[in-house]
Amino acid sequence: MSKPDEKNRINEMREEYDFRGGVRGKHAERFKTSEEVNRALRKLADKEAS
Secondary structure: OOOOOOOOOOOOOOOOOOOOOOOOOOOOOOOOOHHHHHHHHHHHHHHHHO
């Protein structure tokens, strides 16, 4: 399977998803390991479930 040409590719990004002001790696200093990321996500999920 080949990649579609950029010219023929349909823009799938929704208008409400605007990343123009985004910064790559913004929170990289906060979470040093994948375990820390997973722990934070689990806490958030538990909080949302309650």
